[in-house]
Amino acid sequence: xxxxxxxxxxxxxxxxxxxxxxxxxxxxxxxxSLLGHVLRAVKAVGPERQIVVVGAAADQVREHLAEHAPQSxxxxxxxxLGTGHAVRIAMEANPDLTxxxxxxxxxxxxxxxxxxxxxxxxxxxxxxxxTVLTAEVEDPTGFGRIVRDGDxxxxxNVEHRDADLSxxxxxxxxxxxxxxxxxxxxxQLARLDTANDQGEEYLTDVLELAREAGHAVxxxxxxxxxxxxxxxxxAQLAALRRILQGRINTELMKxxxxxxxxxxxxxxxxxxxxxxxxxxxGVQLKGATAVDSGAEIGPDTTLTDTIVGADAVVVRSHAxxxxxxxxxxxxxxxxxxxxxxxxxxxxxxxxxxxxNAEIGRGAKAxxxxxxxxxxxxxxxxxxxxxxxxxYDGLKKHHTEIGEGAFIGCDTxxxxxxxxxxxxxxxxxxxxxxxxxxxxxxxxxxxxxxxTDWVAKKRPGTVSDEAxxxxxxxxxxxxx
Numbered sequence: 001x002x003x004x005x006x007x008x009x010x011x012x013x014x015x016x017x018x019x020x021x022x023x024x025x026x027x028x029x030x031x032x033s034l035l036g037h038v039l040r041a042v043k044a045v046g047p048e049r050q051i052v053v054v055g056a057a058a059d060q061v062r063e064h065l066a067e068h069a070p071q072s073x074x075x076x077x078x079x080x081l082g083t084g085h086a087v088r089i090a091m092e093a094n095p096d097l098t099x100x101x102x103x104x105x106x107x108x109x110x111x112x113x114x115x116x117x118x119x120x121x122x123x124x125x126x127x128x129x130x131t132v133l134t135a136e137v138e139d140p141t142g143f144g145r146i147v148r149d150g151d152x153x154x155x156x157n158v159e160h161r162d163a164d165l166s167x168x169x170x171x172x173x174x175x176x177x178x179x180x181x182x183x184x185x186x187x188q189l190a191r192l193d194t195a196n197d198q199g200e201e202y203l204t205d206v207l208e209l210a211r212e213a214g215h216a217v218x219x220x221x222x223x224x225x226x227x228x229x230x231x232x233x234x235a236q237l238a239a240l241r242r243i244l245q246g247r248i249n250t251e252l253m254k255x256x257x258x259x260x261x262x263x264x265x266x267x268x269x270x271x272x273x274x275x276x277x278x279x280x281x282g283v284q285l286k287g288a289t290a291v292d293s294g295a296e297i298g299p300d301t302t303l304t305d306t307i308v309g310a311d312a313v314v315v316r317s318h319a320x321x322x323x324x325x326x327x328x329x330x331x332x333x334x335x336x337x338x339x340x341x342x343x344x345x346x347x348x349x350x351x352x353x354x355x356n357a358e359i360g361r362g363a364k365a366x367x368x369x370x371x372x373x374x375x376x377x378x379x380x381x382x383x384x385x386x387x388x389x390x391y392d393g394l395k396k397h398h399t400e401i402g403e404g405a406f407i408g409c410d411t412x413x414x415x416x417x418x419x420x421x422x423x424x425x426x427x428x429x430x431x432x433x434x435x436x437x438x439x440x441x442x443x444x445x446x447x448x449x450x451t452d453w454v455a456k457k458r459p460g461t462v463s464d465e466a467x468x469x470x471x472x473x474x475x476x477x478x479x
Contacts, residue, residue, distance in 0.1 A: 002098035002099035002182070003099055004048055004097075004098050004099030004100070004182075005045060005046060005047045005048060005099055005100045005101075005102065005120070006047050006048060006049040006050070006051065006094070006097050006099070006100070006101050006102070006182070007042045007045070007047040007049070007050045007051065007101070007102040007103075007104065008051045008052075008053065008086075008087055008090045008091075008101060008102070008103045008104075009035070009038055009039065009042065009050070009051070009052045009053065009103075009104050009105075009106050010053050010083060010086050010087070010103070010104070010105050010106055010176075011023070011025045011035055011052050011053060011054055011055075011061055011106030011107075012053050012054055012055030012056060012058075012077040012080055012086055013025075013055065013056060013080060013107075014055075014056030014057060015056075015107070015231075015232065017232045017233040018232075018233060018234060018237075019233075019234070021057075022057070022060065023056055023057040023060055023061055024107055024231065024232075025038075025061065025106040025107055026057075026060060026061065026064055027231070027237055029109050029237065029240060029241055029244060030241060030244050030245065030248065030266070030267070030268045030269050031268025031269045031270040031271065031286065031287060032068075032109070032268075032269055032270065033064060033068075034106060034107050034108075034109045034231060035052075035061070035064070035106045035107075036064075036068055036069075036109075037109030037110070037111075037269070038104055038105070038106050038107075038108060038109060038111065039068070039069050039072070040113065041104070041111045041112065041113045041115075041116050042102060042104060042116065043113070044113030044114070044116060044117050045102060045113075045116055045117050045120045047102065049073070049094065049097070050069065050071055050072045050073070051072070051073055051074070051075055051090050051093075051094060052065060052069075052072050052073070052074050052075070052106070053074070053075050053076075053077050053086045053087075053089070053090050054074045054075070054076055054077070055076065055077040055078070055080055056080075058074070058076055061074070062074055075089055075090045075093045075094075077089055081194075081200055081201055082194075082198070082200025082201040082202055082203070083176070083200075083201070083202065083203035083204070084189060084192045084200070084201030084202050084203040084204075084205065084206065085192075085200065085201040086203075087103055087185070087189060087203050088189040088190075088192070088201065091182075091185065091186050091189060097182045097186075098182050098183070099181075099182055100120060100123060100124055100179055100180070100181065100182070101179070101180045101181075101182045101185055102116070102119075102120060102177075102178070102179050102180075103176075103177065103178045103179075103180065103203065104116070104176070104177045104178075105176040105177065105230060107230045107231045107232075108175070108176065108177070108227075108228060108229065108230045108231075109231070109240060109244070110226055110227050110228075110229055110240060110243060110244060110247075111175075111177060111227050111228070112224075112227055115133070115220075115222055115227055116133075116177070118220060119131060119133050119177065119179050119220045120179050122218060122220050123179035123218065124179075126216060126218055127216065128179075128181070128215070128216045128217060128218045129180070129181050129184035129210040129211075129213075129215025129216055129217060130178060130179070130180050130181070130184060130185070130206060130207055130210045130215065130217045130218075131178065131179045131180075131217070131218040131219065131220060132146070132154065132157070132174055132175070132177070132178050132207060132217075132218075132219050132220075133175040133177040133178070133219070133220050133222055133228065134146050134172050134173060134174060134175060134219045134220070134221050134222070134228075135172070135173055135175055135221065135222045135225040135227070135228045136171050136172055136173075136221060136225065137171055137173055137225045138171070140160075140168075140170065140171050140172075140173045141160065142160050143160060143173035143174065144157045144158060144159045144160065144173060144174035144204050145157065145158050145160070145163055145167050145168070145170040145172065145173060145174070146170065146172040146173065146174055146219060147167060147170065148172075153217075154207060154211070154217045154218065154219050155208065155211065156204075156205075156207055156208035156211070157174045157202075157204035157205070157207050157208070159196065159197070159198075159202065159204065161197045161198070162196055162197050172221070173228070174204055175222065175227075175228035176228070176230070177228070178203070180206070181215070184210050184213075184215050185206065187213070188205075188206040188209040188210050188213065189201075189206065191209050192205055192206070192209075226243050229243070244269065245265075245266055245267075246262075248267050248269060249262040249265055249267065250262075252267065252273050255273075255275055256274075256275025256276055257273050257274075257275065257276075257277050257278075257279065258276075258277070258278045258279065259279045260278075260279070260280050260281050260299075261280075261281040264281045264282050264283075265279050265281070265282075265283045265284075266283070266284045266285070267283075267284075267285045268285060268286050268287060268289070270287060270288060271285045271286070271287070271288075271289045271290070271291075272289075272290040272291070273285070273290075273291045274291060274292050274293040274295075274310075275293055276293045276294050277291050277292075277293060277294070277295050277296075277297070278295070278296045278297070279297050279298055280296070280297065280298030280299035280300075280301075281298060281299045281300070282298055282299045282300040282301070283297050283298040283299070283300075283301050283302075284301070284302040284303070285297070285303050286302070286303065286304040286305070287304050287305040288305045289303045289304065289305060289306050289307070289308070290307050290308070291303075291308040292308060292309050292310040292311075292312075292326070293310050293311075294310045294311040295308050295309070295310060295311060295312045295313070295314070296312075296313045296314070296315075297314050298314070298315070298316075299315070299316060300316045301314050301315065301316060301317050301318070301331070302318050302319075303318075303319050303320075303322075304319070304320045304321070305320060305321045306319040306320065306321065306322045306323070306324065306336070307322075307323045307324065308324045309323075309324060309325045309326035309327070309328065309344070310326045310327070311326060311327045312324045312325065312326060312327060312328045312329070312330070313328075313329045313330070313331075314329075314330040314331055315330065315331035315332045316331050316332035316333055317330050317331035317332065317333065317334040317335065317336070318334075318335050318336070319334075319335075319336035319340070320336070320337060320338055321337075321338035321339065321340075322336035322337070322338070322339075322340040322341070322342075322354075323340070323341040323342065324336070324342050325341075325342045325343045325344045325345070325346060325361075326344045326345075327344055327345045328342040328343070328344065328345060328346045328347065328348075329345075329346075329347045329348070329349075330342070330347075330348050331348075331349070331350070332349075332350055333350050333351050334348045334349065334350070334351070334352045334353070334354075335352075335353040335354070336348065336353075336354050337353065337354060337355035337356075338355065338356070339355065339356040339357075340354040340355060340356070340357050340359075341357070341358045341359065342359045343358070343359060343360050343361040343362075343363070343378070344361045344362070345361055345362045346359040346360065346361065346362065346363050346364070347363070347364040347365065347366060348365050349364075349365065349366040349367045350366070350367045350368070351367060351368045352365045352366075352367060352368065352369045352370075352371070353369075353370050353371070353372075354370075354371045354372070354374075355371075355372040355373070356372060356373045356374075356396075357371040357372060357373065357374045357375070357376065357388075358374070358375045358376065359371070359376045360375075360376050360377045360378035360379070360380060360403065361378040361379070362378055362379045363376045363377065363378060363379060363380040363381070363382070364380075364381050364382065365382035365386070366382075366384070367384050368384045368385050369382050369383075369384070369385065369386040369387070370386075370387045370388065371386075371388050371399075372388055372390040372391075372396075373388065373390040373396045373397065373398050373399065373415065374388045374390070374398065374399040374400070374401065374413075374415075375398070375399070375400050375401065376401045377401055377402045377403035377404065377405060377421065378403045378404070379403060379404050380401050380402065380403065380404060380405045380406070380407070381405070381406045381407065382401070382407050383406075383407055383408045383409035383410075383411065383427065384409045384410070385409050385410040385411070386407050386408075386409070386410070386411050386412075386413070387411075387412045387413070388413045388415060389412050389413065389414045389415060390415045396415075397415035397416040398415055398416055399413045399415045399416070399417055399418070399419075400417075400418035400419065401413075401418075401419045402418070402419055402420045402421035402422065402423060402437060403421045403422070404421055404422045405419045405420070405421065405422060405423050405424070405425075406423075406424045406425070407419065407425045408424070408425050408426050408427030408428070408429065409427040409428070410427055410428045411425050411426075411427065411428065411429045411430070411431065412429075412430045412431070413425075413431045414430065414431065414432045417431055417432065417433065417434060417435075418434045418435070419431070419434075419435040419441070420434070420435055420436050420437030420438065420439065421437045421438075422437055422438045423435045423436065423437055423438060423439050423440070423441065424439070424440045424441070425440075425441045425443075426440065426441065426442040426443075426444065428444045429441060429442060429443035429444050430443050430444070431443055454467050455467065455468070
């Protein structure tokens with residue numbers, strides 16, 4: 001038997017019950033498409049070739065594969081005439097396949113890599129012609145049943161709609177995942193017919209045909225029946241998401257991550273979380289996010305493609321494609337937009353928004369500020385209401401704030417502009433020219449007072465009465 005391994009993934013159906021223009025296999029499940037989860041499991045067995053059968057919305061699937069699994073090749077199934085037909089055209093398009101051929105469904109995302117590896121190992125060790133992954137379930141309605149003889153040998157698979165009463169009582173179901181000897185598969189696919197209720201070529205019939213041809217047929221019963229669950233509609237997609245959420249969170253907690261309320265924490269399968277991280281309720285970690293040890297995230301925080309350093313704290317905030325340094329503090333209610341970078345011990349506080357901004361070590365923007373296209377030096381202080389006016393309607397411009405600089409409240413820095421190291425900017429200023437290191441910049445009109453303006457222009461108003469009382473009280477006090 002050849003040692004070569006290949007994989008065929010069935011992904012030709014649109015999935016009409018999803019009620020979507022997007023093919024079913026491309027719907028997302030915690031960081032990956034349904035198909036992406038299956039491809040990850042398949043990758044664990046090291047196939048030399050990975051063949052995806054496409055059909056409905058084939059261009060979308062091909063585009064997805066080009067980005068996420070460029071090593072895959074595709075075969076087009078013009079008409080969906082059954083799983084046997086799909087595998088047959090894949091084999092015909094690759095006539096030189098030898099060794100073990102793994103077949104998996106593109107809408108079964110909970111299949112664990114270790115389970116698939118066990119299936120292939122059992123198949124190859126026993127030198128079977130075919131080996132099927134099965135599961136024992138409480139309610140087998142709608143699934144194909146595995147029929148065995150008195151000694152437990154696999155005889156055949158029977159589809160639910162073709163089963164008799166005794167077969168309907170069987171609780172061992174076919175997962176739709178197989179390992180085949182390539183030559184056996186090729187021979188038996190040629191013998192398939194459409195004499196069934198759906199008038200399709202059933203891949204499941206290969207089990208019985210292989211046994212009748214004298215080949216050994218085996219089965220591996222999966223420990224966790226949820227691994228074989230597929231997805232046909234949005235309700236099932238939500239159920240799969242909840243199962244995967246529980247699996248991911250449990251694995252992380254066993255690795256040393258603390259979660260106050262695991263049911264409210266949603267973490268993509270692509271995220272990395274180190275031991276001794278604390279995740280508060282309402283946390284969502286997405287994409288390529290990575291959180292280092294000792295960090296505290298949440299509550300009510302969403303991080304997407306964001307790096308969080310050790311011992312950082314992020315509270316009730318939203319970050320996308322940001323980098324939060326070691327010991328930095330973010331929030332509450334901060335918004336870090338793409339290319340925001342906080343150095344060690346930096347602080348971005350309540351209602352502060354950053355975009356394409358570098359906040360230096362120990363620098364602080366504690367509240368109500370916008371820092372866009374800016375560099376803030378170490379230990380600088382950004383007051384309340386500070387704005388870097390970075391956009392002139394056509395182009396973005398950069399603001400440079402030096403180390404130890406102090407920017408007073410309600411200041412507008414009109415880019416391009418720089419504030420030197422150790423410089424001060426007075427509150428309420430609009431800065432349009434560079435400020436030299438150590439200087440104080442004041443850019444505001446002188447305050448003027450028009451005496452008794454209220455009495456003259458707003459007589460009889462609440463303001464006028466208040467002013468008269470105040471002046472009267474002041475007069476008594478002076479007397």
